[in-house]
Amino acid sequence: MKRILVINPNSSGAVTDSLTEALAGLAGARFDCIRIPESPATILTEEDVARAGIRVAETIAADPGADAYVIACFSDPGLDLARSLTAKPVIGIQEAGILTAMARADRFGIVALGPASVARHMRRMRAMGVIGRLAGELDLGGVSAEDAGRSDAVYARTLEVGRRLRDMGAGALVPGCAGFAPRRAQLERDLGIAVIDPVQAAAAIALGAVVA
Amino acid sequence: MKRILVINPNSSGAVTDSLTEALAGLAGARFDCIRIPESPATILTEEDVARAGIRVAETIAADPGADAYVIACFSDPGLDLARSLTAKPVIGIQEAGILTAMARADRFGIVALGPASVARHMRRMRAMGVIGRLAGELDLGGVSAEDAGRSDAVYARTLEVGRRLRDMGAGALVPGCAGFAPRRAQLERDLGIAVIDPVQAAAAIALGAVVA
Amino acid sequence: MKRILVINPNSSGAVTDSLTEALAGLAGARFDCIRIPESPATILTEEDVARAGIRVAETIAADPGADAYVIACFSDPGLDLARSLTAKPVIGIQEAGILTAMARADRFGIVALGPASVARHMRRMRAMGVIGRLAGELDLGGVSAEDAGRSDAVYARTLEVGRRLRDMGAGALVPGCAGFAPRRAQLERDLGIAVIDPVQAAAAIALGAVVA
Amino acid sequence: MKRILVINPNSSGAVTDSLTEALAGLAGARFDCIRIPESPATILTEEDVARAGIRVAETIAADPGADAYVIACFSDPGLDLARSLTAKPVIGIQEAGILTAMARADRFGIVALGPASVARHMRRMRAMGVIGRLAGELDLGGVSAEDAGRSDAVYARTLEVGRRLRDMGAGALVPGCAGFAPRRAQLERDLGIAVIDPVQAAAAIALGAVVA
Amino acid sequence: MKRILVINPNSSGAVTDSLTEALAGLAGARFDCIRIPESPATILTEEDVARAGIRVAETIAADPGADAYVIACFSDPGLDLARSLTAKPVIGIQEAGILTAMARADRFGIVALGPASVARHMRRMRAMGVIGRLAGELDLGGVSAEDAGRSDAVYARTLEVGRRLRDMGAGALVPGCAGFAPRRAQLERDLGIAVIDPVQAAAAIALGAVVA
Amino acid sequence: MKRILVINPNSSGAVTDSLTEALAGLAGARFDCIRIPESPATILTEEDVARAGIRVAETIAADPGADAYVIACFSDPGLDLARSLTAKPVIGIQEAGILTAMARADRFGIVALGPASVARHMRRMRAMGVIGRLAGELDLGGVSAEDAGRSDAVYARTLEVGRRLRDMGAGALVPGCAGFAPRRAQLERDLGIAVIDPVQAAAAIALGAVVA
Numbered sequence A, B, C, D, E, F: 001m002k003r004i005l006v007i008n009p010n011s012s013g014a015v016t017d018s019l020t021e022a023l024a025g026l027a028g029a030r031f032d033c034i035r036i037p038e039s040p041a042t043i044l045t046e047e048d049v050a051r052a053g054i055r056v057a058e059t060i061a062a063d064p065g066a067d068a069y070v071i072a073c074f075s076d077p078g079l080d081l082a083r084s085l086t087a088k089p090v091i092g093i094q095e096a097g098i099l100t101a102m103a104r105a106d107r108f109g110i111v112a113l114g115p116a117s118v119a120r121h122m123r124r125m126r127a128m129g130v131i132g133r134l135a136g137e138l139d140l141g142g143v144s145a146e147d148a149g150r151s152d153a154v155y156a157r158t159l160e161v162g163r164r165l166r167d168m169g170a171g172a173l174v175p176g177c178a179g180f181a182p183r184r185a186q187l188e189r190d191l192g193i194a195v196i197d198p199v200q201a202a203a204a205i206a207l208g209a210v211v212a
Helices: A013-022 A046-061 A079-085 A093-102 A115-128 A145-150 A152-167 A181-191 A198-211 B013-022 B046-061 B079-085 B093-102 B115-128 B145-150 B152-167 B181-191 B198-211 C013-022 C046-061 C079-085 C093-102 C115-128 C145-150 C152-167 C181-191 C198-211 D013-022 D046-061 D079-085 D093-102 D115-128 D145-150 D152-167 D181-191 D198-211 E013-022 E046-061 E079-085 E093-102 E115-128 E145-150 E152-167 E181-191 E198-211 F013-022 F046-061 F079-085 F093-102 F115-128 F145-150 F152-167 F181-191 F198-211
Strands: A003-008 A030-035 A068-071 A090-092 A108-112 A134-139 A172-175 B003-008 B030-035 B068-071 B090-092 B108-112 B134-139 B172-175 C003-008 C030-035 C068-071 C090-092 C108-112 C134-139 C172-175 D003-008 D030-035 D068-071 D090-092 D108-112 D134-139 D172-175 E003-008 E030-035 E068-071 E090-092 E108-112 E134-139 E172-175 F003-008 F030-035 F068-071 F090-092 F108-112 F134-139 F172-175
Touching: A003 A013, A003 A046, A003 A198, A013 A030, A013 A145, A013 A181, A013 A198, A046 A079, A046 F046, A046 F079, A068 A079, A068 A093, A068 A198, A079 A090, A079 F046, A090 A093, A090 A198, A093 A108, A093 A115, A093 A172, A093 A198, A093 B093, A093 B198, A108 A115, A108 A152, A115 A134, A115 F115, A134 A152, A145 A152, A145 A181, A152 A172, A152 A181, A172 A181, A181 A198, A198 B093, A198 B198, B003 B013, B003 B046, B003 B198, B013 B030, B013 B145, B013 B181, B013 B198, B046 B079, B046 C046, B046 C079, B068 B079, B068 B093, B068 B198, B079 B090, B079 C046, B090 B093, B090 B198, B093 B108, B093 B115, B093 B172, B093 B198, B108 B115, B108 B152, B115 B134, B115 C115, B134 B152, B145 B152, B145 B181, B152 B172, B152 B181, B172 B181, B181 B198, C003 C013, C003 C046, C003 C198, C013 C030, C013 C145, C013 C181, C013 C198, C046 C079, C068 C079, C068 C198, C079 C090, C090 C093, C090 C198, C093 C108, C093 C115, C093 C172, C093 C198, C093 D093, C093 D198, C108 C115, C108 C152, C115 C134, C134 C152, C145 C152, C145 C181, C152 C172, C152 C181, C172 C181, C181 C198, C198 D093, C198 D198, D003 D013, D003 D046, D003 D198, D013 D030, D013 D145, D013 D181, D013 D198, D046 D079, D046 E046, D046 E079, D068 D079, D068 D093, D068 D198, D079 D090, D079 E046, D090 D093, D090 D198, D093 D108, D093 D115, D093 D172, D093 D198, D108 D115, D108 D152, D115 D134, D115 E115, D134 D152, D145 D152, D145 D181, D152 D172, D152 D181, D172 D181, D181 D198, E003 E013, E003 E046, E003 E198, E013 E030, E013 E145, E013 E181, E013 E198, E046 E079, E068 E079, E068 E093, E068 E198, E079 E090, E090 E093, E090 E198, E093 E108, E093 E115, E093 E172, E093 E198, E093 F093, E093 F198, E108 E115, E108 E152, E115 E134, E134 E152, E145 E152, E145 E181, E152 E172, E152 E181, E172 E181, E181 E198, E198 F093, E198 F198, F003 F013, F003 F046, F003 F198, F013 F030, F013 F145, F013 F181, F013 F198, F046 F079, F068 F079, F068 F093, F068 F198, F079 F090, F090 F093, F090 F198, F093 F108, F093 F115, F093 F172, F093 F198, F108 F115, F108 F152, F115 F134, F134 F152, F145 F152, F145 F181, F152 F172, F152 F181, F172 F181, F181 F198
Parallel strands: A003 A030, A003 A068, A068 A090, A108 A134, A108 A172, B003 B030, B003 B068, B068 B090, B108 B134, B108 B172, C003 C030, C003 C068, C068 C090, C108 C134, C108 C172, D003 D030, D003 D068, D068 D090, D108 D134, D108 D172, E003 E030, E003 E068, E068 E090, E108 E134, E108 E172, F003 F030, F003 F068, F068 F090, F108 F134, F108 F172
Antiparallel strands: none
């Protein structure tokens, strides 16, 4: 059986557990979800992203036997670097989440955890060459990845932001974090448009790459 | 268990069988591969695409119980129409193949079966808003989808075209047809860059959508 | 004298008559305006567009002696298909209306009949590669093509929407329907910017193609 | 009867006569073709273009009774300036030629008279926001506008360049000068793709604007 | 010592003096700031821009001994023309201001003096191929270049507009006029993002070109 | 006097000395050129770039008294990270070289040291939103930054590549390395188009930012 290494670039065990849960429904390969103990509990700043990128690459280099790798942080830390070190598939969840949304609807919206992420995402989407498909990006005013998937108050805010993005033309929505899976189906029902969990999207693409 | 309806828009049983084989490695949902008996054996002309589009939509409307749909022809016939008829995921293999290639490398190349397809793909990639990631598209001079996956002579030509696309900067390659799966892994080894079978790519995205 | 076939893709005789009136001022070729009796009275849904596209193409194929063809519905049904069947000029009114607006001013605005059309137009403008010139698109909240050119209440709404698009930077306006000709000149005077009737724009381009 | 002022920005009477001939087939309005006696016989340099632009604007301002204006030089001298001085339609032949080509086929090619024009056209097409539709631009190595429409040797070269552009994906061709009309139909037959005379294209758009 | 000719395209001595002051801090070359006595005191209309462009080019041609040229009006009058007349560096302040902002932050904002300039800037930024980096452009409602740098009331409005552009994602701001230098540092402190004086930006690029 | 810290991200003293020489002509501020002793002698791989990025940011954080910073490696390592740590100007030489070329001519060309850099530059130019201005990028087949500025054999190859880029439409050329300054003026004379040394370009922009 093929093995896919899912790397949580931060050190939080709770986040790592939530990755395992989010992927429980996917069969056909083994998903090993690991954290990076040397990292902080959350990846917040540009510096966190840069340092996490190097650790992610080291983690990948240290496990050359995996069949594919998923980087499970919406900043896609170390993605280009990791690809230069291995010929095996390396999938970033920001890229996978957005690309999967583009396979579901004409324009997509992003729900960012906080305002600071928006500029980083814009730069990345421009580099990805997909910004012409963006209906809009709005933020939740600063919440943690954990709360994004668990807090009811945060869910209410997410729903409101999702409605505004839908009115701006979004036919698919991508929450910009690794922890939204527990609420994905509910938000999809409440909004009536596709909601993509980026971790599940990345895992499915990785699965397709290894079992094909 | 979730069920994904994979529609071969033409009437060829051989092509339909090859779809079933291509998806044999994907677990976690049932893939029902069907053909459209009223269609011609191959979808070649713009008229074939337009007529197939309506039949694909009718086929989807006639099986509302499926959990997701894959349109298994690289022209994505009926994709927008089908999405207007159901809220369930409808995945086109051209879109899925290209988007998956974009999750694997910075620029992608397309191998078209013949010169007539190139203009149609260009228009579609412009509508998809992804043409900035295209390293190039070259064609095989006119071969059938079946030969693309089975003939040794066609494979030799595909390899040569693939080398030229790699030299033009492609880090991932998408064969522009539904029948390439039997040769995917070999071409990937021979070229040293990712090769995406668009049927498998679409199926993996559909799988991610229904089991998540 | 050259003959231009102007195809109303729906079955409404009133709409067909309005096409004839809209083109009364153009000399130098004969404009034959016909309807498609098998079509519904209005083209509303994606399915209407897809089915109309095939009928439009059949209509063109059935009259190979015409010197040029105009498809007089803002969704341009069957445009690519028809072009694959004849080497003679086939002009769509959405394309012609937008391109003519681009020959008149730097940025253009679109007035859509209802919200559902906006997403379809966005996709089309992206495929046309002209979305960088769009100042904005706003809709009238759901009105029929016939009312667009005849109802005073709808005109008042159109004027208001036109003012907002002008404030957003539009130097030329394109009403997104085939029936606006009776009000074109008045709206141009009331707004002080160019207003393009897409049927007249398409006919003029067709005329230029056949009498040149 | 409406009157359209067609301004030849250079002083050549022969070029002016050829404009009158090119528009002989268009009925429904009067086309007055005039030259600017103070201009040089050809518009070649950036300085020629800049000086011609001011004279074109003065010429338009001196004839406020015309119903529309056509600037009949492929550099579109004075187009933005003229539009700032009158609310009537001002049509440039480069813009009109390219936009009309976009109403005929997916991608277009430009045949430039000489290499120096290519950079100017590229800049203009980027400003027009249409460069995504350009299949390619090739030049004839330096010929005059007059020879473009009359010399057999130049026609042979034009045909060769046209074939290369067609192979590069052009479905419509725009000769980049005001004097190609006498050869338009022949080149269209020889190439099998649409050939747009930009003067006729501009005149047809102007006609549509005034008689609608 | 190298000599850089800084051309104020209008006839105002006050504006010319302010250019000299703005460049007082730059060493390593001599900056000669001159005005064009035949020009109006302000460049306002498209006609002013076109006529100034020819005079700027004549001014450059009349002083071939300078090592570089700066055109100190935000409309960059005569920029392309001047470049066709000399191989020496010719720097326009709109281009330089925007490009320097792009060297400081991901997205930039423009503060225009009045609403009429916005459309002109949009067209120019599209031609420059940089509009993807624009966070937004807002105008001050119609103020003179002189007031932009000296009036307290105008400064208050500039600060308010700057705050809105910062909220729209601008990481660097470019005031769209030649006279803002006296307030640049203060606005940068008040906003907390980079503020680029386009005259100083153009001069620095010219300096780099001649002393390198 | 203002002080600009010019950081050579590698450990080579020779490269650092060449930076000092390249900036000898720029007056008005002090340029302190330093190297990073912990870095390798050359920045070659993606991993080198990622690790250098963190060291560059640490170096900047360790000298908060400088008035501006220049990152003198064409991969711009650590640019976004450094900007998140300080509000002072941080200028990358790839960005500055390209932006300065855009202030000199309509389209620019890049001369890369080797083929591996081309993909990295393409991704970066797409993220910069400036790829529409790229005439082309060609590489020298693999040479060191030091040889780029000193070896006669490499110069001959650079000249040949520069001629091809000029023929592809480049009006300004950017050598893709930190060591080309000694040959800049000669290549400019030999090619007859602007040649931009990216280190000098970045330093001039930094100078403009601090002394303005």
